[in-house]
Amino acid sequence: xxxSHLKELTKGIWKENPIFVIMLGMCPTLAVSTQVSNAxxxxxxxxxxxxxxxxxxxLLKKVIPDxxxxxxxxxxxxxxxxxxxxxxxxxxxxxxxxxxxxxxxIVVNCVILGRAEAFANKNSVLDSALDGIGMGLGFTLGLxxxxxxxxxxxxxxxxxFAIGSWDGVIRIPGLVSTPIRVVGMSAGALLxxxxxxxxxxxxxxxxxxxx
Amino acid sequence: MSYIGILVTYIFVNNFIxxxxxxxxxxxxxxxxxxSAIGMGVAVTFVTSVTSVVCWMVYHGLLAPFGLEYLxxxxxxxxxxxxxxxxxxxxxxxxxxxxxxxxxxxxxITTNxxxxxxxxxxxxxGYNLLESxxxxxxxxxxxxxxxxxxxxxxxxxxxxxxxxxxxxVPITFISAGIMALAFMAFxxxxxxxxxxx
Numbered sequence: 022x023x024x025s026h027l028k029e030l031t032k033g034i035w036k037e038n039p040i041f042v043i044m045l046g047m048c049p050t051l052a053v054s055t056q057v058s059n060a061x062x063x064x065x066x067x068x069x070x071x072x073x074x075x076x077x078x079x080l081l082k083k084v085i086p087d088x089x090x091x092x093x094x095x096x097x098x099x100x101x102x103x104x105x106x107x108x109x110x111x112x113x114x115x116x117x118x119x120x121x122x123x124x125x126x127i128v129v130n131c132v133i134l135g136r137a138e139a140f141a142n143k144n145s146v147l148d149s150a151l152d153g154i155g156m157g158l159g160f161t162l163g164l165x166x167x168x169x170x171x172x173x174x175x176x177x178x179x180x181x182f183a184i185g186s187w188d189g190v191i192r193i194p195g196l197v198s199t200p201i202r203v204v205g206m207s208a209g210a211l212l213x214x215x216x217x218x219x220x221x222x223x224x225x226x227x228x229x230x231x232x
Numbered sequence: 233m234s235y236i237g238i239l240v241t242y243i244f245v246n247n248f249i250x251x252x253x254x255x256x257x258x259x260x261x262x263x264x265x266x267x268s269a270i271g272m273g274v275a276v277t278f279v280t281s282v283t284s285v286v287c288w289m290v291y292h293g294l295l296a297p298f299g300l301e302y303l304x305x306x307x308x309x310x311x312x313x314x315x316x317x318x319x320x321x322x323x324x325x326x327x328x329x330x331x332x333x334x335x336x337x338x339x340x341i342t343t344n345x346x347x348x349x350x351x352x353x354x355x356x357x358g359y360n361l362l363e364s365x366x367x368x369x370x371x372x373x374x375x376x377x378x379x380x381x382x383x384x385x386x387x388x389x390x391x392x393x394x395x396x397x398x399x400x401v402p403i404t405f406i407s408a409g410i411m412a413l414a415f416m417a418f419x420x421x422x423x424x425x426x427x428x429x
Contacts, residue, residue: 044401047256048345092313095342099306107302122352125305129343131257207251208412215398215405223397 029148033155039132040163041221046132049123050164051210056180058189060168062116064161066109066124068154070101071133075153077101078141085142094137095128102127132160170213175205235366237428238359242370244418248346249378250411255346259379260404262337269383271330272337273376275319277369279341280350283308283315284368287351288361308351309342316342346375382408 039045046067053063077097078085085093106124109117117124127133136156141149172179177196183189203209248254255276262272287308295301320338324331331338341347350371354364385407394403 044260045257047260048253051253051256091342092310095309095313096306099309103302103305106305122349122356125352126254126345126349128305128309129345129348131343134343203413206412206416207253208409208416210253211250211405211409211412215402215409218405219395219398219402222399222402226397 026147026151029151030155033152033157033159034162035159037156038159038163039135039156040160040167041218043135044218045135046130046160047214049126049130050167051207051214053120053123054164054168054171054210055175055205056119057165057168057172058180058182059116059119060164061161061181062109062113063120063123064157064164066105066120066127067130067132067160068157069105070098070127071136071157071160072150072153073101074098074133075136075141075149076146078137079144079146079149082142090142091134091138094134098133098137099128132156167210167213167217170217171204171209174201175203175209176200234428235363237423238363238366239370239373240423240426240428242350242367243374243377244415245420245422247374247378247415247418248349248371249375250408250415252349254349255344255375258337258340258344259375259382259408260401263379263382263386263404265387266380266383268337269379270376273372273379275338276341276344276346276375277372279312279316279319280347280368280372280375281365282319282368283312283347283351284354284364285361286311286315288354288359288364291355304352304355305348308348312347312351313342346371378411381411385411 033039037043040047040050049063049067053059074094074097078094081093081097102125105127106117109120109124136152140152144152169179173193173196177193177198177200179191179193181189181191201209204213242248246252249256249259258272258276263269290307290311291301291304295303295307316339320331323338350368354367357367359367382404386404389403389407398406
């Protein structure tokens with residue numbers, strides 16, 4: 022029994038990764054992946070909203086009538102996004118400014134509504150919470166991988182969070198002075214995403230051949 | 233900014249799909265053939281235009297006077313869901329053939345980032361009512377243009393030999409990336425050169 026709970030948590034991180042495998046939540050993925058710090062911030066925001074909305078929807082699954090479930094889910098999700106916006110505005114103003122409009126757009130992130138519809142309204146509260154955490158972490162992981170590639174190639178830096186006197190930016194010698202600027206721009210996001218998706222398809226097909 | 237300036241901004245300079253990445257899901261999902269791409273584009277343009285106006289009125293008429301700005305996200309998404317439902321009912325009543333052609337794409341517009349995105353951008357940019365309407369229409373037109381171009385590219389791609397691992401979604405993303413490269417020619421200097429700022 023314990024093993025199956027663990028599976029709910031881990032499946033979202035790699036096997037059913039929302040970004041690379043199910044291809045959900047593309048809009049924030051491409052827009053926010055210019056800096057690693059933004060990707061981590063956005064990912065944590067999604068973990069927060071996804072876990073809480075999964076728990077609530079799972080708790081209310083018997084109360085919500087079937088015909089109006091989608092509007093009800095959206096209102097629940099929008100409430101948590103508003104809470105997240107207020108918390109981030111108060112405690113992490115620089116991240117709030119960097120994410121801008123994409124923070125509000127978590128409401129229409131297909132990952133969250135998708136999990137509500139596909140998982141939380143059928144499963145127990147504990148499983149839904151674990152599913153939310155796992156899927157959220159998988160989303161964060163995918164987002165961070167894309168951001169890492171784009172930031173290293175596009176500007177030659179890795180921006181993390183500033184701690185004390187360190188400004189939180191790792192500079193890669195050689196690439197800082199002559200970065201491949203296009204990777205950091207909007208066209209680069211689409212190209213990197215296409216190449217990564219092709220890479221994962223290729224790995225899947227190789228795995229299939231070995232079996 | 234003049235109305236033509238707003239129009240050019242949201243169709244070319246800040247194209248919602250290729251520059252802002254709003255509405256990527258339907259862009260990838262519905263661009264397989266050009267007739268459904270046109271239907272989706274028209275429906276989104278209609279909804280962005282109407283919701284821009286209604287959300288502007290809700291914000292400046294209801295939320296701002298009572299200091300309830302923090303309810304923006306919730307009220308906008310409710311307005312959008314209601315508008316999409318209304319549009320669905322009106323189209324079904326007056327043009328059953330169009331309703332049939334749009335099919336499941338109509339309800340899906342609720343979760344299109346572009347619709348909520350333009351409503352929030354209108355408020356953040358401080359547009360007035362008419363400017364909001366123009367921005368909403370322009371965002372929808374930019375979306376329509378990108379999705380129609382993409383569907384034509386994809387119809388051609390069907391007949392082209394593509395490596396197995398690139399088939400389907402990956403090659404679509406890469407084509408979109410090359411399109412976005414072309415769209416980089418339309419940057420904000422275009423507005424200055426045309427004297428629209």
